[in-house]
Amino acid sequence: MSKYKSLKGMPDILPADIPRWHEMEKRIRRFLSIYGYTEIRTPILEETELFARSIGSSTDIVEKEMFTLPEVSGKPVSLRPEGTASVLRSYLEHHLGHGQDLLKVYYLGPMFRHERPQKGRLRQFHQMGIEAIGSDHPFVDVEVMVLLMNLLEFFQTPDLHLEINSVGDEECRPAYRKILKDFLKAHAQELCENCQRRTDSNPMRVFDCKVPSCQSVLEQAPIILDHLNARCADHLASVEEGLRTAGVSFTKNPRIVRGLDYYERTAFEVTSGNLGAQNAVAAGGRYDGLAEVMGGSHTPAIGFAMGLERLLLTLGDSLIPSLQKRVEFVPLDDKAQIQTMALSMQTRQACVRSDTSPTIEFLPEPKSIKAALRRANRNQAVAAILLGSEEMKKNTATVKWLNGKDQKEIRFEDLPSYLSKELA
RNA sequence: GUGGGUGUAGCUCAGUUGGUUAGAGCACCAGGUUGUGGCCCUGGGGGUCGAGGGUUCGAAUCCCUUCACUCACCCCA
Numbered sequence: 001m002s003k004y005k006s007l008k009g010m011p012d013i014l015p016a017d018i019p020r021w022h023e024m025e026k027r028i029r030r031f032l033s034i035y036g037y038t039e040i041r042t043p044i045l046e047e048t049e050l051f052a053r054s055i056g057s058s059t060d061i062v063e064k065e066m067f068t069l070p071e072v073s074g075k076p077v078s079l080r081p082e083g084t085a086s087v088l089r090s091y092l093e094h095h096l097g098h099g100q101d102l103l104k105v106y107y108l109g110p111m112f113r114h115e116r117p118q119k120g121r122l123r124q125f126h127q128m129g130i131e132a133i134g135s136d137h138p139f140v141d142v143e144v145m146v147l148l149m150n151l152l153e154f155f156q157t158p159d160l161h162l163e164i165n166s167v168g169d170e171e172c173r174p175a176y177r178k179i180l181k182d183f184l185k186a187h188a189q190e191l192c193e194n195c196q197r198r199t200d201s202n203p204m205r206v207f208d209c210k211v212p213s214c215q216s217v218l219e220q221a222p223i224i225l226d227h228l229n230a231r232c233a234d235h236l237a238s239v240e241e242g243l244r245t246a247g248v249s250f251t252k253n254p255r256i257v258r259g260l261d262y263y264e265r266t267a268f269e270v271t272s273g274n275l276g277a278q279n280a281v282a283a284g285g286r287y288d289g290l291a292e293v294m295g296g297s298h299t300p301a302i303g304f305a306m307g308l309e310r311l312l313l314t315l316g317d318s319l320i321p322s323l324q325k326r327v328e329f330v331p332l333d334d335k336a337q338i339q340t341m342a343l344s345m346q347t348r349q350a351c352v353r354s355d356t357s358p359t360i361e362f363l364p365e366p367k368s369i370k371a372a373l374r375r376a377n378r379n380q381a382v383a384a385i386l387l388g389s390e391e392m393k394k395n396t397a398t399v400k401w402l403n404g405k406d407q408k409e410i411r412f413e414d415l416p417s418y419l420s421k422e423l424a
Numbered sequence: 425g426u427g428g429g430u431g432u433a434g435c436u437c438a439g440u441u442g443g444u445u446a447g448a449g450c451a452c453c454a455g456g457u458u459g460u461g462g463c464c465c466u467g468g469g470g471g472u473c474g475a476g477g478g479u480u481c482g483a484a485u486c487c488c489u490u491c492a493c494u495c496a497c498c499c500c501a
Contacts, residue, residue, distance in 0.1 A: 120501080
């Protein structure tokens with residue numbers, strides 16, 4: 001036992017879990033390349049102000065959840081709590097929109113939020129997200145959501161629900177917010193303390209409240225869909241039409257309110273089973289105004305982020321990584337050790353050259369033949385390569401295939417090419 | 425930040441109203457006649473019972489404190 005432990009909410013991803021992560025990442029990358037997205041990798045550390053201005057200084061994420069370091073090169077910096085701000089910063093900084101009308105990029109990596117951990121919620125967690133930057137056409141919204149649903153269906157994610165909403169734009173949202181606030185004030189005594197407090201700070205967030213008495217009040221509350229201006233209403237109607245045409249089922253939920261201030265118009269959320277209370281596996285929306293907040297020119301954009309730990313959680317054991325063939329080289333006595341090691345190394349090189357990739361394991365300690373086979377069998381090896389006194393006399397290795405009873409004597413000099421062919 | 429639950433072997437967990445050297449399953453190691461795996465059998469190694477303090481002749485068990493993990497609130501992917 002070490003006196004040290006990993007920090008709260010920042011668990012190790014252990015070797016035994018890695019195959020599932022690799023399989024998931026492999027599928028994501030393959031899928032996204034088909035859809036025309038290329039990866040972008042931004043630093044995990046950025047100026048604190050980038051996040052504060054983008055996400056919104058009064059959001060919980062910025063107010064109390066960022067890991068902030070005092071100062072690096074004269075400015076406070078923070079570990080990224082999400083990916084969109086960095087991607088758009090990079091887009092503007094490097095003029096990535098130059099010469100094309102739509103930039104399509106994805107990111108995949110760790111994010112950091114200082115929250116109390118629970119099921120599906122960690123302090124260091126991983127997100128994969130896409131951003132489509134440069135167009136406000138409603139069919140881009142459609143394509144992004146269809147991509148998301150198809151990706152999740154590709155993974156055979158159980159129990160999927162897509163919910164969409166429009167949160168309005170800078171013209172109609174303030175007006176709606178005032179109407180809602182007036183309504184909530186009129187019903188203040190029926191609301192829980194939390195919601196009374198939120199009435200002023202962020203009235204739209206009360207829709208997230210789970211207190212039953214609040215819920216019954218909210219059933220009567222004005223909803224934003226009745227207060228959208230023509231531009232937002234038309235946009236939403238086109239998105240809905242597009243989704244229906246694409247055959248993606250969804251429900252319109254006026255209560256979807258994202259926790260990041262930069263969203264406007266389209267907002268959406270996908271939930272899945274097995275996730276406990278944190279049941280959103282992915283969410284996103286349109287952020288047409290964000291580029292200007294960062295000091296760039298008007299640049300409409302939309303994207304989503306998906307929680308990878310949550311995806312793994314919903315998939316459970318149904319995500320099975322393809323397993324590599326495995327071979328174990330085992331000396332049966334100390335006189336065979338060096339020769340066994342040399343042959344395992346030559347075999348590895350032969351496999352590298354022939355572009356086959358089995359795992360070739362060499363065990364330095366001599367084992368009894370029984371122990372060697374039992375171990376190889378337990379490790380799901382397809383073959384054990386055994387060298388003992390008899391083999392050393394004949395200059396051959398015993399190749400024991402473990403799926404049946406097959407066993408072959410192969411001359412030392414033929415072994416690497418024999419194995420690299422058999423394992424291909 | 426606020427609640428609830430749980431901390432005993434590498435893992436999953438038993439441990440009866442406080443009572444001898446703290447147990448099981450899985451895993452690991454070694455055997456079950458000379459160099460052949462999976463099943464089975466036998467044996468073995470491995471634990472400051474989360475930590476600290478207290479009550480008691482005696483504490484894994486009762487009390488206090490503390491830490492960790494976990495679920496939920498909150499918030500969100």
